[in-house]
Amino acid sequence: GQNIDQPTEMTATEGAIVQINCTYQTSGFNGLFWYQQHAGEAPTFLSYNVLDGLEEKGRFSSFLSRSKGYSYLLLKELQMKDSASYLCAALHFNKFYFGSGTKLNVKP
Amino acid sequence: DGGITQSPKYLFRKEGQNVTLSCEQNLNHDAMYWYRQDPGQGLRLIYYSQIVNDFQKGDIAEGYSVSREKKESFPLTVTSAQKNPTAFYLCASSIRDSDYGYTFGSGTRLTVV
Numbered sequence: 554g555q556n557i558d559q560p561t562e563m564t565a566t567e568g569a570i571v572q573i574n575c576t577y578q579t580s581g582f583n584g585l586f587w588y589q590q591h592a593g594e595a596p597t598f599l600s601y602n603v604l605d606g607l608e609e610k611g612r613f614s615s616f617l618s619r620s621k622g623y624s625y626l627l628l629k630e631l632q633m634k635d636s637a638s639y640l641c642a643a644l645h646f647n648k649f650y651f652g653s654g655t656k657l658n659v660k661p
Numbered sequence: 662d663g664g665i666t667q668s669p670k671y672l673f674r675k676e677g678q679n680v681t682l683s684c685e686q687n688l689n690h691d692a693m694y695w696y697r698q699d700p701g702q703g704l705r706l707i708y709y710s711q712i713v714n715d716f717q718k719g720d721i722a723e724g725y726s727v728s729r730e731k732k733e734s735f736p737l738t739v740t741s742a743q744k745n746p747t748a749f750y751l752c753a754s755s756i757r758d759s760d761y762g763y764t765f766g767s768g769t770r771l772t773v774v
Binding site: 557561586593594595596597598601640642648649650651652653654 | 694696701702703704705706709749751762763764765766767768770
């Protein structure tokens with residue numbers, strides 16, 4: 554594998570902001586993807602970074618630093634429906650390597 | 662609408678049986694993939710296919726087999742040689758060499774009884 558690391562679980566309050574971090578090995582790196590997965594369902598695409606910087610899509614933003622092998626997903630104005638697992642996936646030599654996912658619990 | 666369909670959603674297998682999980686896509690994607698997901702673990706690649714009539718082993722191919730006779734279809738057989746098959750299986754597809762990531766099917770939950 555490519556040692557994709559992300560926290561196992563996080564808890565945040567409805568309306569707040571939460572940042573989920575992800576680190577990966579830099580060799581052969583082609584891009585970083587974030588997926589949302591509700592329990593028992595398929596992952597759905599959230600965002601994609603190939604260059605350094607911040608990509609914003611509504612309440613969700615994703616940041617990448619290629620030199621540091623680091624990305625984060627930022628979720629703003631948290632809603633209860635955001636309770637899910639968030640998967641970080643790094644594209645290396647045209648193959649995807651997934652982290653184990655961060656389970657986000659949003660509380661009222 | 663285009664998409665990727667997995668069936669069945671739930672599957673029960675007896676010890677020693679082979680079972681086949683279906684994956685069909687009408688997205689005209691070249692590449693298709695099978696992943697296994699266990700609780701608390703990331704998706705692990707079983708097999709993938711970049712083109713019809715060709716496929717490669719992923720990281721955990723032992724006890725599994727696939728075929729890719731048609732572009733639209735990539736069935737996965739879980740054989741009796743797979744000692745711990747109970748898991749959530751996800752099929753995905755992508756445009757070959759694309760930067761746009763995967764489209765996932767809805768998954769099949771396989772349980773050994």
